[in-house]
Amino acid sequence: MKKILPLLSIIFLFACAEKEAGLEYISHQESGLESHMLDSLDSFLGSAGSSSLMIMVDGKIAHQYGDITKKHTVHSIRKSLINSLYGIAIEEGLIDTSATLEELGIDDLNTLTKQEKQASVADLLKSRSGVYHHAGAVSEGMLENMPQRGQYAPGEYFYYNNWDFNVLGYILEEATNKTIYALFEEKIAKPIGMEDYAGEFIEIDGENPDSEIPETDGFYQKESSKSKYPAYHFRLSSRDMARYGQLYLQNGRWHGKQIVPKKWIEASTTPHSITNPDYGIAYGMLWYVLYPNENRSTKSYYHTGNGVHMLGVYPGSNMVLIHRVDTESPYSFHQGNFYQMISKVFGSFK
Known part of the structure; x- marks a missing residue:
């Protein structure tokens, strides 16, 4: 009997590990989804050029399309x-959101002005720094809307600003003495059982048109003629992204352990800048927010990528929505398709 018990313990632990490794499934009937509507959704995704889609309800996979294990740039x-x-990091006392760029010793190639250096970490998190310096990974659309240097003071104006986001990566790494990718693996990926993320990363020259996106979990995109601070890119599978969304839906808890502070999730998904009053859309801190209005009774939050990727958290429906496109290869899926996808997903519920 003494020899059998350790063996049984090993089998039990292995079974628990196997259960943790994979997300559970829920039937269409239990989730409230209509099968014929999902068939129509899948047909649309196939013709539009989606790579994968996941609908999580009550913490379980209610529907999936495509290869949910394939990693794409987010x-x-x-x-x-x-x-x-x-x-x-804020909870651990490593970062003070009231600290200014000046106090943190942050400058850039084209020297920041005294006013710009008064921007705080909180201003950067809200994308309201007032620093309109060149930055890496900036799209043409972002450049078209960028204010002039000195046009707005820190905290005064919302502009979706890659300089803010890239510098936030630098501040985080300086405060923790770890790369973003190692930090994400340690603090998030391992605790919530991500299956495909291993923290591997590389650096690419974003100014070299021949640079290819590597088959890693992330990469720094340096554009040395524009800024000292590289953009940091992640590559995730849909199922790992779904776990991340579920972590937020559960207010930062995973299997009874608080991974991300609940009060931080609430603070960062509070509207700080109204970006589209007609549709009730705002920006919080690194999340877009659908705030309650005459058309919706509960708050949801999300972020998109390149106008086609989606990470959506819908507490009122206890749902997480993931949509991916293989943007590392030629693709046909466009923003109009994206809105159709959203409509079809919500139209699939009874």
Whole structure:
């Protein structure tokens, strides 16, 4: 009997590990989804060029399309990924959100002005720094809307600003003495059982048109002629991104352990800048927020990537929505398809 008990213990532990490794499933009937509507959704995703989609309800996979294990660049969803790392670092006393750029010794190639250096970490988190310096990984659309240097004081104006986001990565690494990728693996990926993320990363020259996106979990994109601070990109599978969304839906808890402070999630998904009053959309801190209005009774939050990727957390429906496109290869999926996808997902519920 003494020899059998250790063996039984090993089998039990292995079984628990296997259960943790995979997300559970829920039937369409239990989740409130209509099968024929999901068939229509899948047909649309196939014709539009989606790579994968996941609908999580009550913490379980209610529907999936495509290869949910394949890793793709998350694009701007990278901001919501470091949101968790900021919440943890602030809780641990490693980062003071009232600290200014001047106090942190932060400058850039084109020297920041005295006014710009008064921007605080909180201003950067809200994308309201007032620093309109060149930055890495900036799209043409972002450049078109960028104010002039000195046009607004710190905290005065919202502009979706990659300089803010890239510098936030630098501040986080300086405060923790770890790379973003190692930090994410330690603080998030391992505790919530991500299956495909291993923290591997590389650096690429963003100014070299021949640079290719590597098959890693992340990469720094340096554009040395523009800024000292590289953009940090993540590559995640849909199932790992779904776990991340579920962590937030559960107010930062995973299997009874508080991973991300609940008060941080509430603070960072509080509207700080109204970006589209007609649709009730705001920006919090590294998350977009759908705030309650005459058309919706509960708050939801999300981030998109390149106008086609989606990480959505819908507490009122106890749902997480993930949508991915293989943007590392030629693709046809566009923003119009994205809105159709959202409509079809919500139209699938009874």
